[in-house]
Amino acid sequence: MHSWIRWTRRLLIGVAVLVSALAIAAWLTLRASLPLLDGDIAIKGLSAPVRIVRDAGGTVTIEASNERDAMRALGYVHGQERFFEMDLMRRLVAGELAGLFGPAALPTDRAHRKDRLRERVKANLEAALDGRRDVAQAYADGVNSGLGALSARPWTYVLLRQAPRAWRIEDTPLVGYAMYYDLQDASDARERSLAEVLPHLPQAxxxxxxxxxxxxxxxxxGAARGDASLPGAKDIDLRGWSTAATRLVREPSRREVGSNNFAVAGRLTADGRAILADDMHLGLRAxxxxxxxxxxxxxxxxxxxHVDVNGFTLPGLPGVVVGSNTHVAWGFTNSYGDWVDWITVPGCTVAACPQARTYRESIPVAGGEDAALDVQETQWGPIDRFDASGNAVARRWVAHLPGALNLGVLRMARAASLDAAMRTADRIAIPAQNMLVADAAGRIGWRLLGPMPQRSSGCNAAGVSDGAACPPWPISTAHAPMLVDPPSARLWTANARVTDGDDLRRIGDGGYVLAVRAHMIRDDLAARSRFTERDLLAVQLDDRSLFLQRWATLMHAAAASTRGGSALRALDLGP
Incomplete structure (x- = not known):
């Protein structure tokens, strides 16, 4: 009996020691992968010393002798603190996630590999770098220096039993293309769903x-459209509809959006400088x-x-994406224009498509064999599907074309006025955004930023076009819709329709959100004649739900006239 107790005690002690050793090893590995925050380090390639300082909130300030050194240092910081996230973005865009996560990531890789964005970046790399190869190379070298200076690889790679892959100069544009997937409906699922549903609906x-x-x-x-008329019983009689089982067509779920920006001109502020507020909301992640x-x-x-630019960077890209340089401030919201078209390819069917070129893609898979994928491309773009008649339908997306993305946004750091910022915007290629600019002279302006399709009259932006009537359209970042120095001295955008007429026809409708936020921002700005930064912050923090107040009113009316009213009256639904 005593022997059994003794051996049990030894076993428990041994297990405790083993667990403690594993915990200590895990802690040491995690600690070794953390970035260096204090001290002096040597970074290869710097032309002069660089100072990196972090405030109490973790915001980094980099002081350097020139732009290349600043970007090398920024790459170092990104490489130490955000390399895994950068790696995920480049792999997501290139269809290479399975090389890290195994077969579970193959469906995503297959979907994105059809876009062949890594090959497109390689083919147009110099244009994507926008004449800033030296800056992009310094940034990439800094990323690799920062990653290499860690005492251990980031802990996520330890869990995955993988080694991080060095950052290459071509990976930087890929991170930019990740924003195309975040900000545009690459599969054009909304229009495709509407095309399938609308023919079966009554006109009303x-x-x-x-x-x-x-x-x-x-x-x-332009003006508000007004609310649509609800169809009446004479227009829609569900009793006559077939109840036979049919395939459901679902519009893909879309994450809640909520980016806002707004500005007031200097004549409404105490010191004559314009004020800009911008809050960009992408998917939540940590x-x-x-x-x-x-x-x-x-x-x-x-x-x-000299440059003194302060704002948000995107790990994987050099420079500040949105912010202020003491002369101008700029910010974005997603535009929700129509940037994808469907085209029926003439003479291309299930049986044969002589004008298509086939690319054999090989997708590495961790722990398994490489997966093969054949991608057929036409002059309009990759073939997405074949319609009911067997004709090929190609997808033409802005992101597929040369000139869809470049590092032009880096040049905003030099803009000294609103006019200079607008001239710079003519060369910037990113997913199309509503850009607001405010400058120290008190001026404000809105501009659609990014490449836009230059469609011919035979192209149907809202449906499927016949390739015989719709030649492959080019894209351009120049001569975009804009509004400078508005008479109201106020500007606002919030993912809803911004313009009208010919400009709206050029931009199209890619699924504008209900304009409740834009409506509230406009009214909040109109309610004041003078503004400070705190006043614009108050607009950002406005948490009223005016849209739901209408429903609350209806529910109260129902509560007053129905037998179940007592239950509804118990709810706090007051307008």
């Missing part, structure tokens, strides 16, 4: 579904997709011979 219901506005509309140009930083460096091409 079709008019309701395709209504392009409501009484909430608050565009910068860590946050953005990385706050301030970059200060000498630059002969900038006003005063």
């Amino acid at each position: 219901l079709r008019a309701l579904v395709t209504r392009d506005g409501t009484s909430w509309d608050a565009p910068l140009e 860590p946050n997709i953005w990385f706050r930083a301030r970059l200060r460096y000498a630059d002969a091409a900038a006003a005063g011979g």
